[in-house]
Amino acid sequence: MMARDSLCPPAPTTRCRHTGFPSIASVLNAVLILVVLALFASAALSPLPAVATPVHTITLGAEVQSQHYIVQARHESVASSTLDKAERAWSQLAPHFGRLPKKPITIVVVEDSAEYEQIQPAPMTRGFATFGGRQIYLLGAQLDQEVVTHELAHILLGLNVRDGLDIPDWFNEGLAQYASGAQRPSLEFIYAATSGGFVPLPALDSIDALQGPNRDLATVEGLAVVGFLADTYGEPDLWRLVAHLATARSFGQALIDTYGRTDQEISRQWMAYARNNYSLFSASGLRFIGGFAFIVLALVAATLWFIRRSVLLARKVGEPSLTQTEVNAARALEDEWKSTHGSGGPAAFPAEDRRTIDTPPPPP
Secondary structure (H helix, E strand, C coil), rough: ECCCCCCCCCCCCCCCCCCCCCCCHHHHHHHHHHHHHHHHHHHHHHHHHEEECCEEEEEEEEEEECCCCCEEECCCCHHHHHHHHHHHHHHHHHHHCCCCCCEEEEEEEHHHHHHHHHHCCCCCCCCEEEHHHHHEEEHHHHCHHHHHHHHHHHCCCCCHHCCCCCCCCCHHHHHHHHCCCCCHHHHHHHHHHHHHHCCCHHHHHCCCCCCCCCCHHHHHHHHHHHHHHHHHHHHHHHHHHHHHHCCCCCCCCCCCCCHHHCCHHHHHHHHHHHHHHHHHCCHHHHHHHHHHHHHHEEEEEEEEHHHHHHHHHHHHCCCCCCCHHHHHHHHHHHHHHHHHCCCCHHHHCCCHHHHHHHHCCCCC
């Protein structure tokens, strides 16, 4: 998730009237300043220091560094594992960008979910970074390789875009997802293509990824469009497009310089690609229908098996069975026969005895 450069309002200013002698207010202000300085000094010596965000405070306790990063977190194990992920992301992305940060990037892992909710620029995010800046904030509870690579992609892309050149949010978010290896959500794509949720690129250009009712479309369709560019023209041309953003007059001009087609032509190609690949009767759609039908049939078969088994168990329970007294009597009679005639099984019984044992007595 990309964040704007700064959301911090300027601190309010106060005016005071000067007199010849110190007023009570000035004395209180001096005392307040001393208290604040004392608090800062104690925080510097605390084992759990705090870092100030534009609005709120995050509790931290560990810091690890490398040539490329400064990683801060509450626990050293979290900071170290995050640094490992960040270095892997650097090795993956850095070769694709001509301009890299001159100073280490600061990564702040917010392990307290409540603290993270207070600073995230939009709901339901796992991390955010300033476009072209040097700070990344990550939600510790959902930290993985994908989100670290995603946020680093925002920073590196911003550093390689010409000053004053606006790029659409769909490309910023789509490239970050593509570069981080995000899976294309087939079901979501199929639903969007079938219901008319995908829009032409000129309309998509105006959608803000942070604000507005359709902000998710910049993320969902952004990934789909970047995937379309890579599938249609090849991934090397996708990175050539990124390189052209350093000198192009506009994003549309960068498309022409890379693909030899205008944004309108690219848009028409994209809409045709979406219909062919994500409609209900496309290959992806048919695979989804087949998988869904298989699941339904499996559920029906399991339900029928369960019903049949329940009926059989109910019948078995309802059948008459011998009581324990009858079982004990039969065993006693068998033991008596064996002691008198020896062991020979039911076949050794004389016919009249078998009839006496096997046939219940007539009712009185």
